[in-house]
Amino acid sequence: MEALLEAVMRRAGVPGFVSGLQRLSGGANMESWLFACGTERFVLRRAPSPEWIAARPLNMAGEAEVIRRAHTAGVAAPEVIAELTAEDSLGIGFIMRCLPGTADPESALSSPPELANDLAQAMARIHTLDTATLSFLPRLDSAEGVEALACQFAETGGDRPLIALGLAWLRANLPPPAKPVVVHGDFRIGNLMVHEGRLSGVIDWELAHLGDGHEDLAYGCMTVWRFGRLDKQGFGLTNIKTLAKAYQAAGGEPFNPARFRFWLVYRTVWWALGCLSMGQSWRTGTDRSLERVVVARRCAEQELDLLLLLESEAPETERARPLPPGPPEPHAATGEPTATEILTAVSEWLAATVKGKLEGRERWELAVAQNALGIVRRELTARANPADRALANDLLTGRQTLTTPGLLAGLRARALSTLSADMPKYPALAAARTLWEHP
Incomplete structure (x- = not known):
C-alpha cells in the first residue's frame, strides 16, 4: 500500500x-x-x-x-x-x-470557552458558502426528509415504537420551508479538530447538503454527541442561548427555537435509523466489520433520547405514573456454566491475554469485540424486546399518543431495559433512571 x-x-x-x-x-x-x-x-x-x-x-x-x-x-x-x-x-x-490537533472528544470538551465561539463562527461561515457553486449537493427539504425517514423505518421492520413516536411528532410539527444554505451535516464534537484549545479544522464532510442551517446547530447538541456533558446542551461546551448568540454574531441567521427543536428530534430519529442500517450493511456484506453490528445496537441510545425530548408533551398524570413492574431477578446459577458465564469468561480471557499484545486500531477493535460480547451476555439475562409492530403502527397513525393511559410508562420501561442491555454506559441512561424510577 x-x-x-x-x-x-x-x-x-x-x-x-x-x-x-x-x-x-x-x-x-x-x-x-x-x-x-x-x-x-x-x-x-x-x-x-x-x-x-x-x-x-x-x-x-x-x-x-x-x-x-x-x-x-x-x-x-x-x-x-x-x-x-x-x-x-x-x-x-x-x-x-493532516490538520494539527486531535478530534478526540475529551480534548474538545476540556477546552476553554473560546472553542464554543470558534464552532459558532465555523458554522456561520459554512452556512454562507455560495450555494450556486455547490448546486451538485443533495438538497434536504424537511417534509420530504421526514417521509424518507418513514420509508427507511418501514424498510428496517417498522416495529420500534419509540422511533414511530418520533416520526409521528415530526409529521405534526413540520417547520415552514427555510432558505437553503450549505449544511455540513455531521458538525459535532468528534468531527472537529482541536489544537491547543482552539478549532483547527472541520472534517468528515460526507453528509454535506443544502438545507436548513438550524440542522447543524441541532445535530451537535444531541445528547449522544455531548459525551456525558448533560448539563451543557450547546455541543457539550455551553448553553443553547450562548451558542445561538455567538452564531448570530458571526453572521448566522436568527435563532428559531421551534426550528431548532424540530431538527433536534429529526436528527435523533435519523441517527436511530442510521444505527439500524449498520446492521443491514453487515447482513448484506456491504461492510462486514464487527463495528457495524455493534453500532446497530446504539439505536437504543437514540430511542431513550427521543423519549426524553418528547415526554414533556404528555399530560402530568402520565408523567407521574410509575413504571410497570420489571422482570424478576434471575436466580443464581448452579451446575454447568451458563451461556452468560461462558461469554464472561471469554471476555475476561481477551482482556487478560490478548489486550496487552495489541495497539492502535487492533486494540480498539478488541474493545469493540468485548462490547459485542457484553451486549449478548446482557441480552440473555435482562433485555425486553424493543420491537412491537402493532404499537408502532398505532403511534404512526395516531391511534395511540402520549395521552394514552399507561403508554408513557410502558415506553419508559422499554427504553430502560433495551439500553441497559445494549449500551449500559450511555450517560443519559443513569439520568433517565433517576428521573423515571425515583420521581
Whole structure:
C-alpha cells in the first residue's frame, strides 16, 4: 500500500517515501489512514466499498469538491491534494493534508470557552458558502426528509415504537420551508479538530447538503454527541442561548427555537435509523466489520433520547405514573456454566491475554469485540424486546399518543431495559433512571 500511495503523492507534487501508515480508529462509515510523506503528514480518506458509496447521496468526488470550496472560502477545512483514480488501485477516496490537533472528544470538551465561539463562527461561515457553486449537493427539504425517514423505518421492520413516536411528532410539527444554505451535516464534537484549545479544522464532510442551517446547530447538541456533558446542551461546551448568540454574531441567521427543536428530534430519529442500517450493511456484506453490528445496537441510545425530548408533551398524570413492574431477578446459577458465564469468561480471557499484545486500531477493535460480547451476555439475562409492530403502527397513525393511559410508562420501561442491555454506559441512561424510577 505504501508504494501505491507514493505514486499518488508524486502525481500530487509531493515526492518522497511513505512511512508510518496506520488506520485511524473510529469513524462510523469511512476509512481514514494517517501517513507521512517527506516531512509532512497526510490522511487518506476512502470508502469501505464501491457498493457502500454507490448508495450515498454525495459521492467522494463531491465530498472532495465541497471541502476544497470550503477551504478556499476560509473555513477551517483540510486541503485536498489528490483524488484517487481506478489506476491507483487504492479504492475510492482522496488525500488531504493532516490538520494539527486531535478530534478526540475529551480534548474538545476540556477546552476553554473560546472553542464554543470558534464552532459558532465555523458554522456561520459554512452556512454562507455560495450555494450556486455547490448546486451538485443533495438538497434536504424537511417534509420530504421526514417521509424518507418513514420509508427507511418501514424498510428496517417498522416495529420500534419509540422511533414511530418520533416520526409521528415530526409529521405534526413540520417547520415552514427555510432558505437553503450549505449544511455540513455531521458538525459535532468528534468531527472537529482541536489544537491547543482552539478549532483547527472541520472534517468528515460526507453528509454535506443544502438545507436548513438550524440542522447543524441541532445535530451537535444531541445528547449522544455531548459525551456525558448533560448539563451543557450547546455541543457539550455551553448553553443553547450562548451558542445561538455567538452564531448570530458571526453572521448566522436568527435563532428559531421551534426550528431548532424540530431538527433536534429529526436528527435523533435519523441517527436511530442510521444505527439500524449498520446492521443491514453487515447482513448484506456491504461492510462486514464487527463495528457495524455493534453500532446497530446504539439505536437504543437514540430511542431513550427521543423519549426524553418528547415526554414533556404528555399530560402530568402520565408523567407521574410509575413504571410497570420489571422482570424478576434471575436466580443464581448452579451446575454447568451458563451461556452468560461462558461469554464472561471469554471476555475476561481477551482482556487478560490478548489486550496487552495489541495497539492502535487492533486494540480498539478488541474493545469493540468485548462490547459485542457484553451486549449478548446482557441480552440473555435482562433485555425486553424493543420491537412491537402493532404499537408502532398505532403511534404512526395516531391511534395511540402520549395521552394514552399507561403508554408513557410502558415506553419508559422499554427504553430502560433495551439500553441497559445494549449500551449500559450511555450517560443519559443513569439520568433517565433517576428521573423515571425515583420521581
